[in-house]
Amino acid sequence: MKKGLLIGGGIAVVALLTFLFWPSNRLKDTIAIPYISHQPPVLDPQLPAADPLSDKLDEVLYDGLFNISANPSGIVYEDGLGELVGITTENTVIIRLKPGKKWHDSWKPVVQDDELTISEGNMVPVTARDIRFTLRRILALGSLSPDYILVAQALESFDFTGPDENDEIRFQLKPTRIWTENDVKEVFSFKVLPASSQLNQAAYPIGSGPYLQVRPEGTPDWFIRMPGGPAGITTLKLVPFIDNSTYQTEFANGEFNVLPGTPFGSSSPLLSDPEEFFAKPNISTTFFAVLFNTDRLSLEQRQSLRGLLNNQAILSRFFKAGTPQQRPVTDYKGKTNAYNDFLNYSVFPSSSYYIEEEVVTPARLSAGPDLSVLPDSVRIKVFLNAGNREELSELVTILNEPAIGKNRIRATAASAEDLRTGNYDAVLVAVNGYRSNFLFDLYDIFLREPDPEQYRINLVTNGMGGTVNASSLAGNRNYFRLDATDTKGDPEKEALLLEYVYGFMAASNIGDKQEYARRVDQTEHELALGAWLFSLPSLNYFSTQFDPASIYLYGVTSQLSTIEQWREAMKK
Structure with missing residues (x-):
């Protein structure tokens, strides 16, 4: 069964792939990444995780006011939930909230038989209240969170004024340095959570990023492109394995199509066929x-x-x-x-x-x-x-x-x-x-x-x-x-x-x-x-199913920081 996306009357229907009967098509329009089954990802953008995948998924599920990304020249910061209006001479940062940003629970994914149905629910917009909640959580976590170190050094308080009639909010920076645009965008790249969350949840399955979780109550292993969002690939799947010793063999066998990192950072003879795979090295982090x-x-x-x-x-x-x-x-x-x-x-x-x-x-x-x-x-x-x-x-x-x-x-x-x-x-x-x-x-x-x-x-x-x-x-x-x-x-x-x-x-x-x-x-x-x-060298492998020119890696931008830009290669 070929996967398709049918949109009409506010409903998106995504046909599930049948792995047993359609091996040649099973990863069409899908990004599939392996993980170790006893180390399932934990969705919490404010706390570091021990497993190698959780922090990468932050870029998939959540948005900041600004998002870290990469282009051929290096690291860049793009507008996320906000747009920088300016920095005053009194070190006040003015950010306009982007209109039309919605939380993932605005849609209701339902799996029945062989179909995933995503229907519109009550649209839940991202508001200044969500940003205030997130700052309150970062403050409560203190130095357990890398975001706290960044924000505490920059802001006079974990709060802001506004929004005004233009949906602009104002933050007061500490007068301890000359603040550049990139400095400011880095400070406000922390991921925003909905105010309906609790301060100490075990996981935070609801975000506003390019992909939403299909089963918010289960293991975070299946994500779908947010309806109307910018992502070019429809589905993101996480594929469980007992350990990583067979990753390269399973990749060569087509069980997944993205390998974010290899043991010892070394290249693999099993993945050397340029007709099937391409590698992208990165600056070591x-x-x-x-x-x-x-x-x-x-x-x-x-x-x-x-x-x-x-x-x-x-x-x-x-x-x-x-x-x-x-x-x-x-x-x-x-x-x-x-x-x-x-x-x-x-x-x-x-x-x-x-x-x-x-x-x-x-x-x-x-x-x-x-x-x-x-x-x-x-x-x-x-x-x-x-x-x-x-x-x-x-x-x-x-x-x-x-x-x-x-x-x-x-x-x-x-x-x-x-x-x-x-x-x-x-x-x-x-x-x-x-x-x-x-x-x-x-x-x-x-x-x-x-x-x-x-x-x-x-x-x-x-x-x-x-x-x-x-x-x-x-x-x-x-x-x-x-x-x-x-x-x-x-x-x-x-x-x-x-x-x-x-x-x-x-x-x-x-x-x-x-x-x-x-x-x-x-x-x-x-x-x-x-x-x-x-x-440690950093080497990442991709199936030639993807267009190499659509995938950028650079330094501390995670392998998934540009995931919404990924595209499948044109058939020759």
Whole structure:
């Protein structure tokens, strides 16, 4: 049965595909993406999720006042629920709400026999009340939500005035920086939820984005284009599998048609037929690092451990470079197997603006490690249940090799409680979602609380937010166990690091940002807080069912940020 869309009298009827009897047509006009069945996506745009798909679905289901997107030139912000009218000299932002925006529960999907019927219900418009509710929720979540960090640094209060007769609302920005249009649009890119929601729901199935959920009460695995919306493909399906070990085989067999990321970021021989598949590399947004516990390791020991962790040797083993099992990779510029380009020597990864433009020139270690100052066994812990499990497990094996650790490293999987209580000499982490451009999020590295199961940034500012409070760097509130309020260690230099990190994050002038970046890099190097290993390549595969020219990927825009622009390829 061929899928079609029949619209008449306000009713859309979508014929379901029969997977058993029509294999050649089953994915027509459909985007199908795999997921691990015991890790179903959680729909909550304000909280980070451990599974790799949930945060990507935010771009499918929800709108912000402005939406992050991508074009051939890079990251852009597009109008979502709002339109920027202007920014006054008094730092007042004026946003006009877009007319005609509706919540998904304006339509009623019903599945019966072999048909999905979408009928019009009571049209529920998006209003200023919904935006006020969303801000109230972000405030209630506090630093559990990345949106809170962004909004709290920008707005005088989590509220606004209006709307007026032109449906314009006004926000007051803090006078701590010169606000550019892109800065403002980034602040207001948080996803908006309907005011009919509760503050602490388990999931938020109702949005206003390009696709609506067919079964709001069930597993979020079936979405349909919003009637009258901009999406070019009718259906989005999520296909469950026991684990990701068979993804490439199942993709080759036609069980789905989009693979957002591959293990180890490597390309697959199974998907090399250009008649069937095409790949799109992206700028890496994940890097691996070993963060040192300053309570357990002295400065001299940290410097020696940094010298012991040879990132080039670790990377070569990780990708099995030069062996028959070599994992082939492609960077975002199209270069293949340029493994050393992924090596990092600073908290600013090599693919970041600051390294590529030589704003920061990381110091390279000139001498080997002094093993005599190290403990007999350096205990490196890693939590394996918060993403990148395969890659982190491989790194644990590599770190335990005598050739790498010189019989001094004992790397093991750990519980979240081990990390929360500081029961480690060092911790191996995958930092996900870092920005490769000049925006870059340093809070996620230096101020994130050491709890891999819950995202929380410990940021405390003084007064109007113009300066940062030393309690932001408290001993049990970061992976390094740094404490700018204590006398142990080097509190003066730690306080400077905090000042530079905050200055970097708060600065809007590019010259100021560059200078703060240099100071952060230099101070971190002097404190020897970690070993910055390498970035993980990002490679995404698509069926040639789709037109490659309709799909753009760039940096922190998720693989689904431009999903409404995707189109099927014209038949030859």
